[in-house]
Amino acid sequence: MRRWLCGFTVVILILVAAMPPATLAFLNNVPPHEDPERAERAVDALYLLALYCNVLEYIGEVKLDNATSMLKLIEGIEVPRNVRYVIDRTNQLLNKLSSELNETENRIEEARILIDNGFYEEALSELNRALICLARANATLDELPVELIQGLGKFVPKDYEERLREISDRISELVDRIRDLIEEILEEMRNLRMRVTGRIPTFIMVNATPQTLMVGGNLTIHGFLYDVNGTPLNGRLVKIFFELSTPGGESIIEPIQVYTRLGGAFKFTVRMPYIYREESMTQGVIVRACYTPSGGDVSIYSASTNYTKILLLFNRTIVTISAPEEVLPGKNVSVSISVDPWINVSRKIHVFFDSRKVLGTTLNNRTITSTIKIPASTGPGKHFFRVVVEPYETFSPGENSTSVTVVLEETFLKVSVKDLVLYPFESKVLLEGFVVDENGSGLENALIRVFFQGREYAVNSSRDGYFNVSFNVGFSIVFSRSTLTVLADPVEPWMSSASWSHTITTVNVLSVFFILSVILLAFMNASRLRRVGERVFERFTWISVRGSRGEVTGGKIPVGIGEATGLLRGYTVRRGPIVEYYLRVVEKISRIVGRPKPYETIREYLWRAKNALPQSVLRLFEKLSFLAEKAIYSPTGCSSEDVSSAESIARRILESDFG
Amino acid sequence: MKASRILLLMAAIVLASIIIVAAYPSTTDFSIYNPWWNGYSEMRRVLGAHVIEFSLEDFLRTTSTNITLITVPYTRFSAGELEALKTFVSKGGRLVVMDDFGYGNQVLEYLGVQARFTNDSMLADPVFNYRNCRLPIVRNVDYPNVSEVVLNHASTILLMEVARIIANSSSYSYLDANFNGVWDEGESVGPFPVAVELDYGNGSIVLVSDPSIGINGMIGMGDNLEFIKSITGGRRVVIDESHVPGSMHDEVKKTVFTVRSMLSREYVFPFIVVGLIYVSLRKLWKG
Structure with missing residues (x-):
């Protein structure tokens, strides 16, 4: 048992040692992935602070749209729950600051347009609203750095304290820049207020003829410039813009500058470009005339603007x-x-x-x-x-x-080849076939490649699509199956490639004959072969293989008496004079003890006989049993003294009358 | 105990071990037999892919070029395999190399392609990610049906020639050279190409800097599945498993399946049947 277990363990160890390593050998020892379901939520707080720096930078440069986009981006970052509150609060403050500055800018712009067009009361009211927005922005800015740095700074690893300090300094610098910006806006508002007071409003009229024209056609623009008192303004520069009537107001030609003549009038003709925009036909083109005071007029007159609309047509192709x-x-x-x-x-x-x-x-x-x-x-x-x-x-x-x-036209392969090859008599195999299109017409010059047993054979098809290839079948011990693959690549680009596979079985006739002969011989000499096998097994394992049904008895010595022959049944034993004496004695004492069972050993039978035989006979039978064991199983055999001793014992038992 | 009983017991143990080994699913990364989060079983099922388990070279020699071959190069390629790959792509095949920290650069070097996987650093994105920066989300994808791809411990692609960039990481991504999950001074910042397509001979090569997008735990995230379908170009898909190092369990499984297929052949199986009949009827035969 122990031997078997040891043997089994050794086999398993060999198998384990022969196996390749169990884990992937990654470069840099980097695992190729992590389980996304178990991945921890983590945030790079330093990177987040750097992004907030960008937001503040955009606000400082009045790129408020960029700042808003960046904040939306930060909002979308997946972060742990405890960081989420800090980010949401910071974003809220920055969004507030950005929108208040944006509103301030819009109101100032609105006020500027109102001033340019002479609506001074409305302009002043817009400027007041802008001032309130700016004040709110300033208040928001005051609470910002504390929230930002205290909130996110604590998520930065201790190793990066130096970087955190640098970013904190940068944030303070950017906040200062925003404060400067607020100052600049205030200054701008003051200047606008100054413009409202003490200027003469001006008016400009503009007309275009025709109102509807084709692309490439001539357009005449005329108009007048005068002040609030109806006094024409001569020699003033008026700018005319041509813009599509769309939200973007895209310009279709360069602005034209013209000076007013006597009576404040201006007139000129311009050729419309060949532009083919749907909007110019549906929504029209705005012709805008603008007067902006310059030189000495700046302190006397206010600016004015007016427009007219035309339709610019073209023929759709x-x-x-x-x-x-x-x-x-x-x-x-x-x-x-x-x-x-x-x-x-x-x-x-x-x-x-x-x-x-x-x-x-x-x-x-x-x-x-x-x-x-x-x-x-x-x-x-x-x-x-x-x-x-x-x-x-x-x-x-x-x-x-x-x-x-x-699409590609389908290519068909019609191939004939043997299914079964009897090696070595048919080692050369001929493969024939046609490569044809769906109408059955042969395809000339198609490249035919045949793959078999690791080799490649190539031929070209003839005019009618015919091809043939002959190849050798490799050696096979007994049976082998090999896949034959035929690939056809027609020269016509509109034909598809085609493939065909088939399994060829090779049978080595000589090997089959040999194996059958061996099996036949083995059947004919089965018992002899078995005896040889048993001896070899006993020699190497020291385990006796015995028994009518081939039991391995593990050291016991089996014995039995053949019913027909009087010999040990089912076992091959060394026959000799001692065994003969023993069998004769067993014949006699079996009348009292009973016949040996097929599974009983010599010693087991002796043990059974102890209770049935008289002491004198028993002692003699015991000696004879040991001599029989020696005769059957001892590698050295028995001496002539043993034979004569056995003869004497057998005679004495057979002659004694104990039955 | 009799020797016959020991033999019988051993045979039973061996048989039971074989059944357990064959029945228990694989846990190997990228294995098509692995149904857990890190396997390719789902990708194989969805793509209906054929799988190369033993010799890539033999397969390529006899296959048609109208296929897409997906390879995860985690072991080195032999000279014969590299030559077979070169011939396959030159003649019109489509090769998809999905690699992050493996041997993809060996293939690219041999093919003379002017692109490399940056397998000395990991792509991290602190802004667009799933849970942490090691799982970046790529939104700049050049396929109309794909809006985002979720990566998992990815590398990037360094391009030295003109190629069609299929997917780029975000501008906020960076290459984490020391794998500490934090951007350090000197680490390159994005955007980086993570999937590109190059023409090669009559065929094409697609490089994807993360094979993990196809594992069972990731294939359902974002539009990863659609992305994988798109890169295959609508062709029949073949997955090369011969360059994914298997565990001992996988090797034993493969061996068991090979032995089983050998035993079930028509020239072997009858002998087994005859043998069993002989053992059963031996008593009668001996009279």
Whole structure:
């Protein structure tokens, strides 16, 4: 038992030692991931403070939109619950500061426009509101640094105290800058208040003819500039702006400057550019005239502005393109393009396949049909034809696209090859086949590659798509199965690749014959082989393999008496004179003791006989039993003295009358 | 105890061990047999991927190029494998190298691609992240159906040639060179490319600087699954598991499955049946 356990342990240890290492060998010993469900919530407080520095910097530079965006960003950062309150409170203060400064700026701007247009009462009231906002912003700023630094500073690791100090200094510096900004705004407000008092309001009128015109057409602008008393202002510079009537107010041409003439009038003609914007037709173009006092007028007159609106029209170009839904790479397709409205003028068009230009031509009719070759390298899937028509005077540019699906025609492989190869008689195998399209027409020059047992064979198909390859099948001990793969790559770009696989079984006829012969011989000599095996086993394990059913008895000596032969049944024992004497004695005493059981050893039988035999016979039978054991199992065998002693004992027992 | 009984007991122990080993799921990182948070079982199931477990070289030699091969290079590639990869991509195959701290640079170096994984530092993002900076969220993704990808202990890609950048980390991300989770003076700041696509011969190579986006615990986060589907380019997917070092448990499992498949072959199985019949009927045979 102990031997078996030791053997088993050794085998397991060998297996373990032969296994590769159990863990991944990472570079830098960095684990490749952590369980996201168990990942701890952590915050880099230093980085957060650095972000707040950016926010304060934006506020100091009056980039309030940037500051608001940054605060939204910080709000979205995932942080532990105890940090969340600090961040929310800090963001609240900074948002408040930013919005109050923003409102101040807006009100000042509003006041400035009102002053420029002569609405002085309204301007003063706006300036008052701006002042209240600024006061609130100043109050918010006072409580900010304490909240920020005390709140987030405690989440910074102790190793980074120096960095924390630097960031704290930076925050103080930025807060000071915001205070300077508030001072500057106050100064600006004072200046605006100064402008309101003691100026003469001015008025400007502006008209444009025609009110509706096509792009490229001439537009005449005229107007007057005069003061509140109706006095025309001659020789003053007026700026005319042309802006789309959209929220952004995008300028369509550079502003024009013109000086007022006698009677404060100004007039000029300008050619409208070829711009093709939908807004210019639907919402119109604002023509704005602005007067801003300069030089000596600054202290006498106020600024004024006015505007008129025009509609700038153009002809929309509508392009249609039609192409087949499915196309093949490398093949021509017919693409139809039409342009509306059509005038009898050539239009330049460009056709793109995905981003590659495939056609550039001039359109002389409303509709043209062009043949376009699909690039051979195009992969299967959805692709786009896009056509672009260049603008022509009042006709806008046009663009349209249509999708096409690039498909490949299926390639078929018809291959014949043997399923079973009898090695070594059929070691050369011929593979034949055709590579054809879906109509069964052969594909010429297709590259055929055959993979078998780690080797590659390549051929090209003939005119009718025929190919053949002959190859050798490798050695196989008895049976082997190998996968044969045939790949076909047609030269036509519109044909797909095809593959074909098959399993070839190789049977080594010689080995099979040999194995069958061995099995037959083994059957014929089964008992002899078994005896040899038992001896070898006993020699190496010291365990006797015995018993009619092949039991291993673990050191006991089995014995039994054959019913038919009178010999030990089912066991091969060394026959000799001592065993013969023993068996004869057993025949006799079995009448009293009973026949030995198949599982009984010589000693077990002796033990059973002790109670049934008289002492004198028992002593003799005991000696004979030991001699029989020696004769059967001792590697040295028995001496002639043992034989004569056994003969004498057997005779005495057989002659005695104890039954 | 009789020797026959010991043999029987040992056979029973061995059989029970084999059954336990085969039935108990793997816990190896990136293993397709691993159903826990760090395995690839879900990714394989969703993509319907074929898996290479033994020889990448043999597989590439006989496969068609109209596939996407996903590899997680955590062991070195042999010269033969590198050459097979080169041929595969040159002829039109699509190779997806998902690597953070492994041997992806060996592949890139061999292919002559002017890009490298920065596997000496970890991508950290203190602003856009899931729970902590080691799990950055990437929102700048060039796929219309993907709005965010959640990474997990990722590296980045250093580009030295023009390539299509599929995903960039945020401007607030940085490379944590000393892995302390805090930005230190001198550590590079983002944005960094984390997924790029390069043309190579007739094929293409996609580099993703984090293989963990596909593990079971991460594939459902953000749009990770859609992202993985997008990078495969709609082709049939093959996952290379031969460069993921398996645990002893995995190796034993593989061996058990191999032995089982060998034993179930039509040329072996009948012999086993005959053997069992012989053992059972031996008594009758002997008369």
